[in-house]
Amino acid sequence: KAGVTQTPRYLIKTRGQQVTLSCSPISGHRSVSWYQQTPGQGLQFLFEYFSETQRNKGNFPGRFSGRQFSNSRSEMNVSTLELGDSALYLCASSPPRDSSTDTQYFGPGTRLTVL
Amino acid sequence: ILNVEQSPQSLHVQEGDSTNFTCSFPSSNFYALHWYRWETAKSPEALFVMTLNGDEKKKGRISATLNTKEGYSYLYIKGSQPEDSATYLCAFSTGGYNKLIFGAGTRLAVHP
Numbered sequence: 183k184a185g186v187t188q189t190p191r192y193l194i195k196t197r198g199q200q201v202t203l204s205c206s207p208i209s210g211h212r213s214v215s216w217y218q219q220t221p222g223q224g225l226q227f228l229f230e231y232f233s234e235t236q237r238n239k240g241n242f243p244g245r246f247s248g249r250q251f252s253n254s255r256s257e258m259n260v261s262t263l264e265l266g267d268s269a270l271y272l273c274a275s276s277p278p279r280d281s282s283t284d285t286q287y288f289g290p291g292t293r294l295t296v297l
Numbered sequence: 298i299l300n301v302e303q304s305p306q307s308l309h310v311q312e313g314d315s316t317n318f319t320c321s322f323p324s325s326n327f328y329a330l331h332w333y334r335w336e337t338a339k340s341p342e343a344l345f346v347m348t349l350n351g352d353e354k355k356k357g358r359i360s361a362t363l364n365t366k367e368g369y370s371y372l373y374i375k376g377s378q379p380e381d382s383a384t385y386l387c388a389f390s391t392g393g394y395n396k397l398i399f400g401a402g403t404r405l406a407v408h409p
Binding site for chain 1: 339
């Protein structure tokens with residue numbers, strides 16, 4: 183089974199621009215979660231989507247948004263980029279049993295650099 | 298604010314040494330505790346999910362224990378090998394729809 187894929191893997195943007203990152207979950211998985219890792223910080227939860235609905239949101243400003251499509255692929259968008267948004271963005275998908283004890287399977291991440 | 302603490306921050310050991318790390322988490326509203334291994338340039342890889350107080354899980358040379366009453370989990374690696382070099386992350390769940398709260402990780406380097 184193919185793993186979680188994320189595109190692009192690397193991205194360079196300038197302050198004020200917006201960016202869209204994409205995540206394709208493992209086939210059959212319906213939950214997709216997004217996390218941000220900045221230098222010196224652990225993974226911070228951004229939001230989680232299940233069946234095209236955002237079920238949970240972390241403590242991030244409204245510039246961070248996401249969506250999920252009917253095929254479970256998810257995108258996250260960051261508008262009006264700031265230098266502090268430079269980070270590794272990881273997405274993870276979970277099996278269809280939809281239990282919080284389910285393992286989350288992570289993609290390789292998108293490294294975003296804001297200049 | 299829910300906080301997950303991991304110690305030590307980093308660890309250097311010799312091949313063959315056994316080692317252990319600690320993860321501390323809030324003991325209230327506990328639902329599950331996850332351990333991940335994250336090698337450089339790879340995706341985080343799930344090791345264990347534990348839910349019950351006293352749970353013990355084992356995978357090869359790696360094992361973990363869970364104490365939900367006092368809010369800690371230990372990860373043990375027996376006979377460390379260079380391929381065990383990675384960052385080990387623990388994550389706490391309160392049951393809120395796949396929202397994991399991660400610690401900052403323990404970075405392990407195993408020297409031949």
